[in-house]
Amino acid sequence: MKVTGFTIIRNAIKFDYPVVEAITSILPLCDEFVVAVGNSEDETLQLIRSIDSSKIKIIETTWNDSLRQGGQVLAIETNKALDAISTDTDWCFYIQSDECVHEKHLATIKDAMLKFKDDNEVDGLLFNYVHFYGSYQYVGNSRRWYRKEIRIIKNDKNIRSYKDAQGFRKTDNSKLNAKPISAEIYHYGWVKPPKAQQAKQENFHKMWHDDEWMKKNIAQVAEFDYSEIDSLEKFKGSHPKVFQNRVAKADWTFHFDSSQIKLSLKDKVLLFIEKTTGWKVGEYKNYKVV
Secondary structure, eight states: OOEEEEEEESSTTTTTOOHHHHHHHHGGGOSEEEEEEEOOSSSHHHHHHTSOOTTEEEEEEOOOTTOOSTTHHHHHHHHHHHHTSOTTOSEEEEOOTTEEOOGGGHHHHHHHHHHHTTOTTOOEEEEEEEEEESSTTEEEOSTTSOOEEEEEEESOTTEEEETTTTEEEETTSOBOEEEEEEEEEEEEEEOSOHHHHHHHHHHHGGGTOOHHHHHHHSOOOSSOOTTOOSOEEEOOSOOOGGGHHHHHHOOOOOOOOGGGOOOOHHHHHHHHHHHHHSOOTTOOOSSEEO
8 A cells, every 4th residue: 555645835934834743743654745835935945855754755836826716726736736646656645734643543544544445435534623723722612613524535636626625526526435534633723823823814815815805804913813712622632742842832822711702592502412413513514424
């Protein structure tokens, strides 16, 4: 079984993306790893080159900054990385530059890839998500967060990155058949120093909206306001080993009091149903569970 990891990255240092941790967290499972490094305003290319592994294969790309609808440039760049994967690869392991896999899940993931490698009914493997917010001590627990997504796909050229690159679909726009596995993706996209988070927000929304929308909806402030969140809970687990150094260096303060929870009665009822039955009413699923 051959496994190739892949990701995209641009301006990793400028916007404090933990891309090195993301890559190294799944590198033990990969025979090779394709990194599409976009034209950056910092030393991102040198950062990726500094990863001490012969598995890393870098392709340099140029992002089309004129594409400002639906985050489509992210899917275009992701497909560039996907297209650079060797034809003899069985599984393609996609990880975004603000995601990480805990080492406790590596054996489970490998077993699943071995089990379903030759199952033609399975297009991809579906992971559970843990979304950190504000600091490394809090996770989102409201309905605003997506619970699952495909991160491992078969090496099938009919599978493409979809919309803003959160997931995948086939070229005929059909959803992938996904097999759920007991493994998690830790999402750290909402955990940065407040200044870096604000800078990221200003840059990120440019991939979805024009300048007029940006002026009306993105506050021109120095630091991101983490207090504008509906509901959080304390994280009770451990962070991946590759993330320990980043966690230890966190130098900003964030605290969430349960009295700050801002959920409507409707949201409270729907959240109760979800927690007691496992059914998330109205959940968007860009996949078919098999």
